Amino acid sequence: MSHTNKRFSIVLVWLLVWLVGSVLGTLVQSQINLNALQNLGVGIPLDTRLHTTIHDLGNFSPVYAVIFGCSFAVSQVVALLFTRFTGTAWRTFWCVFGAALGLWVTFKVVDMIAPMPILISSTRTAGGMFSMLAAAAVSGALFSKLSTRKLSAGPALAVLLVAGFALPPGEVLAQAGKSYKIETFVDGLDSPWSMAFLPDGRALITEKPGQLRLVGADGKAMSKPLGGVPQVFYSGQAGLFDVLPASDFVQNQQIFLSYACGTRSANHLCVSSAKLGTNSLENVKEIFRSQMAKSGSAHYGGRMAWLPDNTLIVTLGDGYSYREEAQNLSNHLGKIVRINADGSVPKDNPFVGKQGARPEIYSYGHRNVQGLAYDTANKRLIAHEHGPRGGDEVNVITPGTNYGWPKATYGIDYTGAQISPFKEYEGTQQPAIYWVPSIAPSGMTVYNGDMFPQWKGNLLVGALKAQQVSRVVLKGNKASEEEVLFKEVGARFRDIRTGPDGAIYLLTDSSDGKVLRVSAR
Incomplete structure (x- = not known):
């Protein structure tokens, strides 16, 4: 495979894994939030859990995709550079470790600049943070595995088309006559x-x-x-x-x-x-x-x-x-x-x-x-x-x-x-x-x-x-x-x-x- 085709294939792999990681992180945070309610004695039927998860896939995942995408891009580039020095046997380790560490650092940076102390609510607890990082680690392992193979552009780009979203319009109320x-x-x-x-x-x-x-x-x-x-x-x-x-x-x-x-x-x-x-x-x-x-x-x-x-x-x-x-x-x-x-x-x-x-x-x-x-x-x-x-x-x-x-x-x-x-x-x-x-x-x-x-x-x-x-x-x-x-x-x-x-x-x-x-x- 030529260097150009190899780089193009890696980019496609990254985009596909980015999408998978964004969805996986969304699924994890949804279940963490619902489990927190269950611990308060709130009954959550299966259809309600499913509806909530679908809602979050449409509303939370675009926000998370930006956060995860930034961390994943940097972490995997660094992981591949480390692989050059340590050998391909360490490739999976660096990709997995880098994905988790990169997301943790990104969460901390976002929390420092966001209006509220913690932007992603599922990371409020140690267990929630670990679960989100574990989802990122899975994405790192997937990237390590797929990036060694040639990926066809057609199927990958078709999958990526599902990432669009829209925000609802705001509402304006009329001002009453002044007295x-x-x-x-x-x-x-x-x-x-x-x-x-x-x-x-x-x-x-x-x-x-x-x-x-x-x-x-x-x-x-x-x-x-x-x-x-x-x-x-x-x-x-x-x-x-x-x-x-x-x-x-x-x-x-x-x-x-x-x-x-x-x-x-x-x-x-x-x-x-x-x-x-x-x-x-x-x-x-x-x-x-x-x-x-x-x-x-x-x-x-x-x-x-x-x-x-x-x-x-x-x-x-x-x-x-x-x-x-x-x-x-x-x-x-x-x-x-x-x-x-x-x-x-x-x-x-x-x-x-x-x-x-x-x-x-x-x-x-x-x-x-x-x-x-x-x-x-x-x-x-x-x-x-x-x-x-x-x-x-x-x-x-x-x-x-x-x-x-x-x-x-x-x-x-x-x-x-x-x-x-x-x-x-x-x-x-x-x-x-x-x-x-x-x-x-x-x-x-x-x-x-x-x-x-x-x-x-x-x-x-x-x-x-x-x-x-x-x-x-x-x-x-x-x-x-x-x-x-x-x-x-x-x-x-x-x-x-x-x-x-x-x-x-x-x-x-x-x-x-x-x-x-x-x-x-």
Whole structure:
């Protein structure tokens, strides 16, 4: 065989094995994800398993093919070079070892640059990672075997034609007619995360890197960062989150802060109480630290709200790489908790006295709860949480209820893989409203002002990705109306609040962030 024909044959072999490896890796990750659900007690019939696998072959495999293809191309070229020096007897070893090592290195590189800590969910565990690398090793062995033979171009190219795919189009919602004006209330903020008004009209604003600022009622006088703020773990999604004045703030000047604490390899969501002094916080005391410790810097939750009985609600996330823990009552990941103002556990919490359950847990089966509000008029607690790619949810929270994640979801993974084949599952609560595609909700208020009487009692849900506010009308536990607002601002909204003046206040998510004031014309 001429050198030209030999090189052409090797290229065809590589393309064929690349396709086989992409399909094989997809099959492996599908079964790993489904087995993780089975370990939670989810029943998965054979036809459901088959349907999920076919879905992933159409949606996950194109993403994986790019990742696997990059690693496989480099690893097999290097393997063939090593073979020249060590002899053909080592050819299979180098191809197998190179395919596995190359994919492992590629996974690590992708995880460093991807938005989330781990892009391919099946690699979250050592067993899952080993299985994916084993699939790559099989591809390496196949390449070693076939690349010593002459391969006809016709059949190989015919097989490769099945690798095409298409992405669904996005959806755009219309902007309603304007009955408001938008002005800058405060600017020059470093990634503002939350805002809370004090009884005298001043406002506290948290900045994710760990600063807390006090702003005058007119927005013109902003303090330097206040001293005494607890040490914050700041990385990725981790940082200083919510600020909440005590229900009796006038008497005791007490506030509460939620924040990420610890190190990258072992961190938690923490809540501290403190007295607001002139230029600094005083009497700072940690009252809650989530358990278990997790690694990475994603999915903390971090919103807080008071119930009428003066108990404190705190939302948490699943830690991203620990999603099955949202169904495990022995830890706080993927939960909403309820504690007293001193950090003690209310005796009527739903899991008090249940063996193996954390007594602080109020509800579970959540992904990353970043919106929370108590609807005083209807006496209900409302929360929203991020889905993955689609499946953002608004839920009316009742104690002891399972909200489904990851057993049931309307979203799919960022790679296109299915997380669960079920949108509904027995024993779990359906959302009041969900979004597909994702809007990335963050911040929420039940509008209770007089400036916009037509919106009174409505939910106003901020969004990061969609750069909008969704006005949602709830009838019971279901949404009956939705309208998109403030799209023209063109900013990611991290938080939204009803001001004491009846105006709506929007925090923009940026290193040069602002608070915008929305008032009636």
